[in-house]
Amino acid sequence: MSFKMALRSIGSNKLRAVLTMLGIIIGVMALVVLVSIVNGATRSVTDQMSALGSNYVEAYVWSYGRKALTMEDLNEWVESEPLIEAVAPDSQDSSMVKYGSKSQRMTIRGTTPAYYEINGLQLETGRFLKNADILNGSRVCILGPSAVDALVGYADCVGDEISLDGLRYTIVGVLGKSDSLMYSGYGDNVIYIPYTAMVRQFPNVAEGINNFYATAPEGTSMKEAEAAVRAFLSEKVGTDEWGNENYYVYSMDVMENAMGSVTNVLSILLGGIASISLIVGGIGIMNIMLVTVTERTREIGIRKAIGANRGTILRQFLLEAVVLCMMGCAIGIFLSWCILRLANVVVADMSMRFALSGNVVVLSVIFCFVIGVIFGLYPANKAAKMKPIDALHYGG
Amino acid sequence: MIDLHDITKVYQIGDEKVYALDHVSMHIYPREFVSVIGPSGSGKSTLMNIIGCLDLADAGVYRLDGIPIEDYSEKQLARIRNEKIGFIFQNFNLIPKLSAEENVELPLIYRGVKASERAERVREALDKVGLTHRAKHLPTELSGGQQQRVAIARALVTRPSLILADEPTGNLDSRTSREILDILMELHEQGNTVVLITHDNDIARQAKRSVHILDGRLTEVAL
Ligand SMILES: Nc1ncnc2c1ncn2[C@@H]1O[C@H](COP(=O)(O)OP(=O)(O)OP(=O)(O)O)[C@@H](O)[C@H]1O
Ligand SMILES: [Mg+2]
Helix, strand or coil, rough: HHHHHHHHHHCHHHHHHHHHHHHHHHHHHHHHHHHHHHHHHHHHHHHHHHCCCCCCCEEECCCCCCCCCCCCHHHHHHHCCCCCCCCEEEEEEEEEEEECCCEEEEEEEEEECHHHHHHHHHEECCCCCCCCHHHHHEEEECCHHHHHHHHHCCCCCCCCEEECCCEEEEEEEEEEECCHHHHHEEEEEEEEEEEEHHHHCCHHEEECCCCEEEECCCCCHHHHHHHHHHHHHHHHHCEEECCCCCEEEEEECHHHHHHHHHHHHHHHHHHHHHHHHHHHHHHHHHHHHHHHHHHHHHHHHHHHHHHHHCCCCCCCHHHHHHHHHHHHHHHHHHHHHHHHHHHHHHCCCCCCCCCHHHHHHHHHHHHHCCCCHHHHHHHHHHHHHHHHHHHHHCCC | CCEEEEEEEEECCCCCCEEEEEEEEEECCCCCCCECCCCCCCHCCCHHHCCCCCCCCEEEEECCEEEEEEHHCHHHHHHHHCCCCCECCCCCCCCCCCCCCHHHHHHHHHHHCCHHHHHHHHHHHHCCCCCHCCCCCCHHHCCHHHHHHHHHHHHHCCCCCEEEEECCCCCCHHHHHHHHHHHHHHHHCCCCCEEEEEEEEHHHHHEEEEEEEEEEEEEEEEC
């Protein structure tokens, strides 16, 4: 009933109502459209990046001298576990490396061919490890870009021999500098050799796998993959005598993390700007409500004379302000929807899709409601406080 | 039910003090029909606004049903205006945006009456003043007499025990005034207390009791 009254008094001056709502409409549109576009763009970038296969789960295992985890365990597991696509061990040691006249201590990593994909490496020349290298324990190696700089310089070294602690290895490939986010973090002053060759040459690696990477097949979330890794390790490695886990699992959803923080900053920034325009819209509403209250002073007097109390009048004008705000909000959301549809047509070939984000819609509805209440309260209270006789005699 | 004792209302206009009511004492009993007459500016409206709880006196005691008016809360006063008192103003005071029936319905909404019962009572009240056929019209689409009848319907729709009419016929021709007065007389016969303000002696003579007011001072008139 009072809702109908509010709608009517808003409807009695449509032009003014629309102009008043304009502030709210623009504010809501700014909020919804900007945040939705940021979300859409982020999603598209994230999708493209994760299609490159840069998401993985990393696990550390403490073996305490026993052979906790072997290559066979991993191979068996990856065969039977549908949530895991590929797995690559990562064993490290250091060794004295000699190439020609140069020699230097360097990190050696023993792994399998899957490592290349999982960590998003890029070859400059030659090849990475092959399955045959693993089966045979071939003494081949691949140099990281910094290792090339340090040992070789600019010459083409594929096919040359290199010695690790006196044992000869053939260089079969050289890695390029990668822009891959996680790769640069590890440094690239590294020499990769087959895991089996590593086990044979470095005695402390023979204790078992301490570190491995796993990826999930497309469509599986990293959370599920991480859970699968945990389940596997809890069965294989278990806990120590005090109940602490003998392993540590870390899910590297790189793009999601990086883009997530960018999106958050952008969303907060844009949301902040939009909120300011919403507040400005709210001030517009307060302004008009004050005018309305003054214009309708006599009406307020009449209402009080026939039995409206302070609360009734307060509610009436507050409701009017809130309805005004919510109508602006609804129109703003509708227009945002139209704009986003339009944007989708425009960027159709850019594999980007903008959708009205539910969260932002809910947020703007709440925000508009709060603004309606805050900026409606003062005018409504002014109306409610009027003395009946003064109001009745206002302006004649 | 209404007991005014030494009521004084003073308006300060510049340096001058205007006594709109000057130590007025008066008693109105239930079911009385009292007319208040006096020239323009004598304080009639001021008196009625105080009786109707729209205004407060500057001095004196106003007891409504035995309780001093200051002891009522704002909410209780609103309730009294809604349930106990029906106002009829000289200038009708209808809400221009609302149709005749919506104007009449408003006091019932404030009272919290159910929609179905509201419709019933609004029809009844409009029927009483003979305006059923104009129910959907806005005040601007009605003549002065019709507007005043809507205002009367609004005043009596809550079945108040006290009807306060402030020059209800002041803006109307004599034939329409007659009709309005007949309605008021009828209400009185049905058991309502009616206070009728007028500056017309002929009209005042209709009442059983008449008081005269001049420069804010009150005298009983023997009829
Ligand atoms: N709000 C006000 N401010 C100042 N003076 C006022 C106010 N209201 C009334 N008065 C003064 O009080 C006196 C009584 O006014 P009131 O309205 O009661 O007269 P009235 O008898 O109803 O006159 P009328 O027959 O013209 O309606 C007048 O002299 C008027 O000037
Ligand atoms: Mg008057």
